[in-house]
Amino acid sequence: MEQMRKRETGIVRSNRETARGHYVIEVELSGVFDVVSPGQFVMFRPGTGETPLLSRPFSVCSQTETGETTKIELLYRVVGTGTARMASLRQGDTVNVLGPLGRGFDMDKGSRLILVAGGVGVAPLIFYAGRRRAQEDGGRVRIIAYVGAADEDSIAGADRLEQYCDEVKIATDDGSRGFRGTVTELFRNDVKHYGKEASVVRACGPRAMLSALAEVLDGHDIACQVSMEERMACGIGACLGCAVRVRLDDGSVGYRRVCKEGPVFDMEDIDWHED
């Protein structure tokens, strides 16, 4: 029989603010925790207290296995009750972690990889870039990352990306660092150079950003996978709460579960029209 899975109890090893309002929490779990593919997520909840009621989904940002235990990092931004409680967790606190869940990114085999991150969307892309570098077999892949943030102080994870990327290009809404404007506008200026030369894109960020990216990529023959966000209750495909609208093979639209068929989807499968 397949190994039973369960919600694990983890211990907080560190939890620190790395950019304004952005934190990285490191959680130690027992060694049976599965190997995570970049793009997969966990349902996370503080181990005590009744608020919030439900766990919250977070992309895994890194995983380090030592046999006995496995450590995962989550990069998060405080936006509401759940993430505010998360930010108050201290070293030694217990937390509940269910995962890894969902479908991660397909590992690309091309010679050029482009990452497009909006805000905390950088989390799974840091993981992806690291894994991609580790899997380099002979031919070196050129990795170029585009990172968008509100302003200089809220750029999270760009330093982590720099470890793996040949180039990290930054866009801020107010122009306090890098390009002034959105990350997709910055990418639009470059996309024509990428052409067909075996470039693939991996992207994660708010829906509006991904939708703008879909427009930028329209007409270019560049394969792109995106990690989508929806509110989740269960994370395991049971509640149907996390529906995202997709285009079906017959041209009609339908819903898919972000937690199960996603969170990573092929860009062309998503129905980008607003409701």
Next chain:
Amino acid sequence: MKTDDAERPNMAVSIGRLMLKNPVITASGTFGYGEEFAPYLDLGRLGGMVLKGISEKPRPGNPPPRIAETPSGLLNAIGLENVGVDAFVTEKAPFLETLDTTVIANIFGESADEYARVAGKLTDVKCVDALEVNISCPNVNRGGMDFGADPEQAAEVTRAVKEATDLPVIVKLTPNVTDITAVARRVEAAGADALSLINTIRGMSVDVYTARPRLANVTGGLSGPAIRPVAVLMVWETVQAVSIPVIGMGGIMNARDALEFLIAGARAVEVGTANFVNPAAVLDIIDGIERHLGDAGVDDINDIIGTLDCRRK
């Protein structure tokens, strides 16, 4: 640590002619079709499993966002998304047939005839041991709500389903009524074998920064601990109003919560939202009830049911 079987209290209960290993059932819409939870717990340990609501035709469900958390509660407007009865039979039933668990199919429709047709089709499906008739879904404009809120229509659906099946029929009541006992009595008179309650309570939440409703559907159904006191009250009132068995639910998160319903007179309980917080929550609840019986020196769960003592001290 486990004691010998001989020393363990009896946990089995009966809902009319439906026998359950223990009184803990997973609630409709919160446990998928069982499969989703198979990696997380031995489904054979459940008292029973109610499946996601099934209609005659597939339904796509509501646009997102479909859920929002509220204080101690979950607001949902899934829109009764489901694969339809035919796809259920071919795609979902085979897995359920491999299980040693009581399976209760939850059905709904937009007319009494549709309820009857779905009930008829499910009667021939081997894994289905009973039907739970959802006459109380607040999320869909047509269907659900109208039946459950009107004792006459609730009775009509009950009769139609009873005629279409020889499976035990559990009618699931909505709390969104002035007097739940009025509906309960009429449904009993129409032939229901048992009642289950409560379904979600209608609710709404507003994002004050955007001045928009937090659900795309605007309104939704509230579940979770926030509704538990309302549910306990309605179960207690209903138990006194009818003589058929009552299954209680609403905000059960742990064994203590489940015992509240059992003591108030519910013959069994359903657990919904708690499954989302921990996929193995029902096992903790089953074990916790058993431990409670042991601690209280009670050797049969049935000796706890309906023992509420309301005498003035």
